[in-house]
Amino acid sequence: MIESLVILYGALPYLFRGVLVTVSLVVGAMGLGLLSGIALAVGQVYGTPWTRRLIGFYVWFFRGVPLIVLLFLFYFGLFTMLGINLSAFTASIIVLGLISAAYQSQIFRGAILSLPTGQLKAARALGMSDSRAIISIILPQALRLSVPGWSNEYSIVLKDSAVTYAVGVTEVMARAHFVASRTYEHLPLYFAAGVIFLMLTFLGTKGLRLLEDRVRIPGYVR
Amino acid sequence: MSKPPVLRAENITKRYGKKVVLNNASLSICERELKILIGPSGSGKSTFLQCINFLVTPDRGRVWLDGREILRTHKRDLNAYRQKVGMIFQDFNLFDHLTALANVEIGLTRVRKMGKEEACEKAMQELDKVGLRDHIAKYPAQLSGGQKQRVSIARALAMDPEVMLLDEPTSALDPELITEVLAVIKDLRANGMTMIMSTHQLNFASEVADEIIFLEDGIIVEVGPPDKILYEPECERTIQFCSKMRELYGNSR
Amino acid sequence: MGEMDFIQNEVLPSLFEGLGTSILLIIPSAVFGLVIGVAIGVFRVFGNPLTEKLASTYVAIFRGFPLVVQLFIWYFGLPHLGIYFSPYTASIIGFSLCSGAYHSEYVRGALLSIKRGQLLAAQALGFTRTGTIVSVILPQALRRALPGCGNELIYLIKYSSLAYMITCIELTGKGKIIASETFKFTEIFMIIGIFYLVMTTIAGRLLQYVEFRLEIPGFEHYGA
């Protein structure tokens, strides 16, 4: 027991360096997913029928296929086939980001659709172009409404990032497994990894709750 | 009527599916005039007004401003035209994420590309005109209905429109708040703003309108000066509608 | 041409075998997960403070730890306590306990949303407390929990692919083995992706149908 704790303690700095990798994965993927998710959502709400169908297909595909299959497909398959040479880390950010884009687009889409249509009408009545109205009027409101959904998506992406261990990204889980298989202290190390993820979830959702309060529109209740 | 009209809409027709919501409606208005659209709910007043600035795309019909026809397929012209035609909505449609001041500023900075300071000054002036100097920092959700509608009037006025379209501006208001908004509209009228307004306030209409247009089932049934339409209408349906409205809202004379 | 033959004769049969294993992982896990979810959900709403505390700790841990970590604990971790599971058993335990935690959240939410009045009305009719929960509250609550739980089932289909990481060779694992031998990663994982898409899409449709069938007349728009 004591011995296990000593080993665990010794491994902590190594695990914490993995936290940096995990956090970069999540920040990268969420950022990529945010930008593409907004574009997809706008396209799906305001686009031509063909744009909508195409985006619908994208969302269906990336929400229906497991992460690990997509990792293998992109990292070992498509990227190699296309001659794109990416590190496992970068490829993982892209794949996690593409999936998150699909999920985030549905959060934003729901938020956009929940806004009263009068908002767009009023913007047009002032002479705003549609793209200006979307940027200045629709998105600022829709994104505010999306924060709770986003917080949920964060905790999913965070946990999913542990799967990138399968393609060799040295994030928290990979490091825990590495130390475990050398020291034969599997249980404490996996547990420590789990607790680290739990803490990251807690910190992230806490931060997003603060953000939600900060961007709340005074007096506005839904 | 020798002056040319500022705004002219001709033969506007709008269908939703099979239902003809607006049938060949025409209207023209000269500078400084106030024309009032009356008619039962669902008669097509909102549709008519929104077709005039193409917020609803008419199936047929043409619109001219200052003698120039508006081609709604030409996006840039359309946006320029909408700047010159202010619109007030029944349910205000203030931008919920912006303060009263920012609601008025945004058209100036984002559409007219005015500098931030100049826009702020102008927005303050407009809000002052509608009596909201003390509320500029509030968000829509913190304002009363009457205040919201006055912000929306300031927002439209800030664009220096040639014509204003007002779609039942007082219908969503509690009775005690109606007067404050009507007072602002009367003020506009006194300052010579050209306006087309739909309303159920027949007393107000009889006081200030140059002409009243009675719309029913998407058809313009009767047009004329207030005294004629409200007190000696020719059509049976106009008579019925006016007497029903009087029952509901009382008579002024 | 040879390529198509190869895929048809060598790859597909192997993948179908993997698919069979996947389904054998998914179905028991789904059933156990739901049972656990309902039980824990009921404990959290109707239990005493102690069971409630235990149940919410369980939920916090199993929703907070990544599923991979949980699987590793069951498969690589427990042997150190002298407990051995086959990859298949470890996977089913991991999936069931994890999705049970998620289900319980939906069940709990649904139970809480059923009016207290229903409990009182049933007791007035002479129902016991357990009887009320089983025959009055649960049937209503489960309908309300269905959309959330359904989503969870679809996640389970996708997450069943993680069994591969603890050497339970199901669809993904089979694919990985063949792909590593043949270097046809793109083709093989495209096919596997389609297999999963078919499963998730069918499950989605099925759930929609069940939701539609279970709708209580007059409550169609509940929660919409």
Ligand SMILES: Nc1ncnc2c1ncn2[C@@H]1O[C@H](COP(=O)(O)OP(=O)(O)O)[C@@H](O)[C@H]1O
């Ligand atoms: N987007 C729409 N789709 C279908 N029908 C509509 C739509 N908008 C308005 N209508 C119908 O058109 C008719 C006229 O509506 P409206 O112009 O709002 O009337 P008013 O403003 O006079 O009350 C009504 O019968 C209404 O139901």
Ligand SMILES: [Mg+2]
């Ligand atoms: Mg109307």
